[in-house]
Amino acid sequence: MKRAGMIGSLLFIVLAAGSIIWYFNTASGQRAVKNVISDTTGGMERVVKVYSEDGQLIEQYEGKIDIQDTEYGNKILFDLDGKRIIIYNATVITEEK
Known part of the structure; x- marks a missing residue:
């Protein structure tokens, strides 16, 4: 049962990381990054x-x-x-x- 929980957790982490990487490679994600940079650097x-x-x-x-x-x-x-x-x-x- 522990192994199934570890596999589920690993799968969740991989999917979450993939979603984040995918988002920041979209036009919306790149605009969001520019907005944050603009806000934090004046x-x-x-x-x-x-x-x-x-x-x-x-x-x-x-x-x-x-x-x-x-x-x-x-x-x-x-x-x-x-x-x-x-x-x-x-x-x-x-x-x-």
């Missing part, structure tokens, strides 16, 4: 472009930026060079360098 090197309603470039920011948006999508905020930047109701495009 952001990623990015270019943030802010556009007006008629498509004109209003402002561009570059640097190590950690983006936080809202669930409603009408506000984005980030810190750059020790200053908080909050953008309301604009089209914002962020690109990772």
